[in-house]
Amino acid sequence: MEEHVIDQSVPPPVQGEEEHPSLALANSAMALPGGHTIDLLGSPAQTNQWLTRRGLAPVDAGVREMCAAQLRSLREQIRSLFAARADGVPALPAAVAAVNDAMTRVPTAPLLRWDEKTGPYRTAPHPTTAIVDLALATLAADAADLLTSPDAERLTACGSPPCNRFLLRHGRRQWCSTRCGDRARAARAYARRSGGG
Structure with a gap:
């Protein structure tokens, strides 16, 4: 039941999260108005669910707190x-x-393997015990790829405090979501009306 409440308040994914899971990881802890925060990796079960949604771990990976802490x-x-x-x-x-x-x-x-019946093939070595290490490696490699790609020029923080999410800017858009954009515009309008700016 608690999970349902959390999901309702989670803003939609930002521009770039689909292509870059490291951006989704960076945005998995969110600051919300009123001093509230959401941490999608707050518990081992939430961490397992987050990894599973991104194809980085099976549903039954059994993520423990130590692994969740490594991801955080x-x-x-x-x-x-x-x-x-x-x-x-x-x-x-x-x-x-x-x-x-x-x-x-x-x-x-991917290492070379040899099956007695089907012959040679290549596969990435990741025994079940290394699921989280493989996820960490995948996310870290994606972050390195993003930071060294042309997309890095578009990487920016959301321009609507207290939001702390990052996005890949598209055009002039400087907010991670419509909700943040509306909040920023409302704050500017209020500042103009009240003579604060």
């Missing part, structure tokens, strides 16, 4: 990198190191 930690490092890129400032070396560590923790090259 990577989220903060990726948020730090996205903020540095959006603001045009140097990244924290620890954030770069965390992303590189996550990318190199598991083999990402």
